[in-house]
Amino acid sequence: MGTGNIMGHTKSALFPGLKVKLKTGLTALFLIFIILLLYSISSLNQQNPSVSEKKQSGKELYLKHCKVCHGQEGAGRSNIPSLIDAEWIYGKQDSIVLDVIRKGRYGINGKMPAYESIIAKDEIVQLVEYLKKLR
Numbered sequence: 001m002g003t004g005n006i007m008g009h010t011k012s013a014l015f016p017g018l019k020v021k022l023k024t025g026l027t028a029l030f031l032i033f034i035i036l037l038l039y040s041i042s043s044l045n046q047q048n049p050s051v052s053e054k055k056q057s058g059k060e061l062y063l064k065h066c067k068v069c070h071g072q073e074g075a076g077r078s079n080i081p082s083l084i085d086a087e088w089i090y091g092k093q094d095s096i097v098l099d100v101i102r103k104g105r106y107g108i109n110g111k112m113p114a115y116e117s118i119i120a121k122d123e124i125v126q127l128v129e130y131l132k133k134l135r
């Protein structure tokens with residue numbers, strides 16, 4: 001057993017060891033990458049149902065935007081018109097109700113705010129459907 005022998009032995013043991021370490025490192029990095037990728041895909045999937053849930057809930061939209069004036073049950077108060085009575089100022093047709101909510105109105109009862117820049121059109125459609133359930 002000379003010194004060269006030991007050196008040779010050390011070298012040959014060192015380099016394959018490095019290669020294995022490199023491979024393990026790269027494999028680990030690759031696995032971390034895949035895990036992060038899967039995680040971001042799954043969190044994207046988790047976001048979608050909550051978004052569509054919000055879109056579907058006309059009630060949530062009503063309570064958030066309209067309740068303050070038209071009341072929890074849509075009965076209105078003082079100058080704010082009821083949304084559950086027989087007499088409607090502008091009419092109850094879907095297209096009219098949609099237009100009133102989107103563009104707003106400024107009539108004898110005061111100002112009904114426009115919501116077209118606040119609530120997405122498909123969500124306003126959900127609101128129109130919810131108003132039908134109230135009356």
Ligand code: HEC
Nearest residue numbers: 065066069081088089090091105106107108109110111112
């Ligand atoms: C700041 C108070 C206020 C808020 C908030 C409000 N409204 Fe109104 N709304 C009014 C007023 C006042 C009128 C009557 C306007 C008029 O006389 O032309 C009205 C009218 C209406 C009408 C027409 C009723 C009829 O008899 O033809 C509908 C439908 C309506 N609002 C729905 C909504 C919905 C849905 C929301 C929520 C997205 C909402 N409003 C939020 C005040 C409000």
